[in-house]
Amino acid sequence: MSAEPQRGRLTGLESRWLQLPIDLALVAAAWWFAFWLRFNLDTPDEFQTMMVQTLVWPLLGFAASLLGFGVYRHIWRYTSVAELTRLSYAVALGGLLTAAAILMLRVEFFPRSVLLLHPVLALVALGAARALARIALSGAEPRFLSGKPLLIVGSVQDAAAALPALRGLRQWTPVGIVSPEAAEKGRSLQGLSVVGVLADLPRLAERLEAAAALVVSPPGSDARRAALMGASEVGLPLLTMPRPDEWLRNDHSQPRRVELEDLLGRAPVALDEQGLSELLAGQTVMVTGAGGSIGSELCRQIARFGVRRLVCVDVSEYAIYQLERELAASHPQMEGLYYTGNVREFDRLLAIAEQYWPTTVFHAAAYKHVPLMESLNEIEALRTNVLGTLNASRVAGRVGARRFVLISTDKAVNPTNVMGASKRLAEQVLQSVAVEFAQTRYVAVRFGNVLGSSGSVVPLFTSQIARGGPVTVTHPDIVRYFMTIPEAAQLVLQAGLMGQTRQIFVLDMGEPVKIVDLARLLIRLAGQTEQDVPISFTGLRPGEKLFEELLANDETTEPTPHPKLRVATGADTRVDTEAVLQWIASAGPAPSAAELRAWLQLMVREYQPVG
CATH class of the missing domain: 3.40.50.720 (NAD(P)-binding Rossmann-like Domain)
Known part of the structure; x- marks a missing residue:
């Protein structure tokens, strides 16, 4: 049986029923840490008792808020700004619910600064957990399988959209990005360097022994046409990612040969x-x-x-x-x-x-x-x-x-x-x-x-x-x-x-x-x-x-x-x-x-x- 990880299969860490207890444990830790900071790293005994007695309220408030905002619909290994934004809203609501419960109970001598510190600490803890999970889980799956060297032609923004589709493909291994933007030269994207600009394409293809160039620039763009001219000087095959209609007709995302429509085409027609x-x-x-x-x-x-x-x-x-x-x-x-x-x-x-x-x-x-x-x-x-x-x-x-x-x-x-x-x-x-x-x-x-x-x-x-x-x-x-x-x-x-x-x-x-x-x-x-x-x-x-x-x-x-x-x-x-x-x-x-x-x-x- 192949030892290769199966793409798309969720690990135990990504089960929502395991994620909620982890989050609540972090909320509890943030509650304790907020008290600790409030009293200059030395919490008096009576406030430690108060912390334990009131812990149920942040746990209930945050559990309701996190579930209500649908935080656990997201998969941790693909955490992005959109998921962190939703998490921020959930934490803010959880903090408000906790504060409302504590104030309504009129807990005597409760340090109100804890109610401000706790949501901040909880957000840091929950966000860090997701970031670490993404790093760990992304490292567990193949970055790029060993295949023929492939140059990516396009801006860093366009390359970022294409690179995830190339992971796990046996046929190709990206070896560098050739950007139409001179200012992007020397930058890095997901461990892949921008090795030059379009004018350097023939030289880079020979130096990196590229077997093909994948053009990710928009259809009809000057970058696509320039890539074709440069690639042809060294006999480099030109590839592109499938169009949306091809994605619908096929169950794979293999790059295909560039066609004339890709070079002269324009943005898709918006129909009523x-x-x-x-x-x-x-x-x-x-x-x-x-x-x-x-x-x-x-x-x-x-x-x-x-x-x-x-x-x-x-x-x-x-x-x-x-x-x-x-x-x-x-x-x-x-x-x-x-x-x-x-x-x-x-x-x-x-x-x-x-x-x-x-x-x-x-x-x-x-x-x-x-x-x-x-x-x-x-x-x-x-x-x-x-x-x-x-x-x-x-x-x-x-x-x-x-x-x-x-x-x-x-x-x-x-x-x-x-x-x-x-x-x-x-x-x-x-x-x-x-x-x-x-x-x-x-x-x-x-x-x-x-x-x-x-x-x-x-x-x-x-x-x-x-x-x-x-x-x-x-x-x-x-x-x-x-x-x-x-x-x-x-x-x-x-x-x-x-x-x-x-x-x-x-x-x-x-x-x-x-x-x-x-x-x-x-x-x-x-x-x-x-x-x-x-x-x-x-x-x-x-x-x-x-x-x-x-x-x-x-x-x-x-x-x-x-x-x-x-x-x-x-x-x-x-x-x-x-x-x-x-x-x-x-x-x-x-x-x-x-x-x-x-x-x-x-x-x-x-x-x-x-x-």
Whole structure:
């Protein structure tokens, strides 16, 4: 049998039924010591008798107070400031109860200074007992088991939160802290020294023979990115602690490899959980484009709020099959309906919706690849992005849905390409349909690029790196806004909850990221350098802009109760939906590109084609 202590098992000293007698013995000792101090270390015989006769009152008072304040819910080996604060309150109340009992009994010639000295001495004694217990019990459990040397990268405060999770792990042994704060160099934390700053990371990794670096700095921080650059110089693997959702899915706390989301991510989204639960729990929700990156994440988020029925529609048979398997396994209690269907077909969408009468519809179906929609497929962008939105929004109105949410894009702002113009026209169509169906709230949500979504640069760069390069970037100065798929989906839900009809929400996308820096981060994450995997610049593609915008020239924003959501305000941009429907139908399967662009410019006045 292994002699290794079992983590989490309480010792006999940590039983509350043993702790209370220990505390009462210390209270009694403090009572005696208070008398002793009051009489200059020589207590007269009559006062020694008085001390013994009155001892029952501090014992009863302190026992009631300590139990009443829940002091024994705390485990001594983990005593902290919070536990000592609660102990102080309990001691103060115990002193008051003791004083009240003594004064009410009118004990003759009782030295009242004892009533002041005793609580102070009791607090010192009880606090010291807990501190000594923490030292003794912490020393009895393993500090860090013998494993591979690990450098901790982050401030002392961030390291303090991570070190307890590393105790008892066989794989790693921390050997030092590398802090982004120069002032922390030379300091010590739980026996671990701050051995240097981020600039020293390559040198320290070699000197301490570190096998990996654990980054404990916050997600998206400069310290995380700097650690990656420094670690890659010596080929040092970069690790991080699991995210909260990973803690929930796993029963261990092993560090994992750093991912791109950890470097570019931001603080978690704060959701109105109660409001969303009231909106979705027990309801029927329909999602179009349910098999896509955003659509499938929306389905996951919606399912966790306890919907009764989730109707998923996607044109891809494989995508809807994959979604069915995933949700059936993770939410077996939910009724999931999985349809292969095209949002271009109004009658098919209406037939599906009329079977279940959803209360909320999320419309994520769209073509989004800019170069592909810019040539050869322009009419496809109109049929899916514009006609599909018109169909889905009217279906939502026909079945009396309370809310309809359109997933839009920052490329709809001052568009220079067909895809962006089609999404802007979809927003205008949405606002027009909102007038037809007053009982339904129609809102749109704009956001930028989503990390890891299908067709985005991250999967492209990853495959290019796997082939040894080159990684192709269109321009050295091109920048884009990024957010993670879960963050985007959660903010879409939040906007759907709080939105009023015809509103267009703009998400806080944070700071834009240079695509070339993104490529460099991915190369470093793969354990390579630019010498191993070169970066080449290919020039801007048709319809591509250097900078994406979140607002058109004539738009401003107003704040909302949610810090990451704002509402775009501008001129009325409604369109004649019947004229839109008629033009797309009359355009045929292969209209000329010039004719299509000219019509788009008439409908979307801010659309300015390039090239």
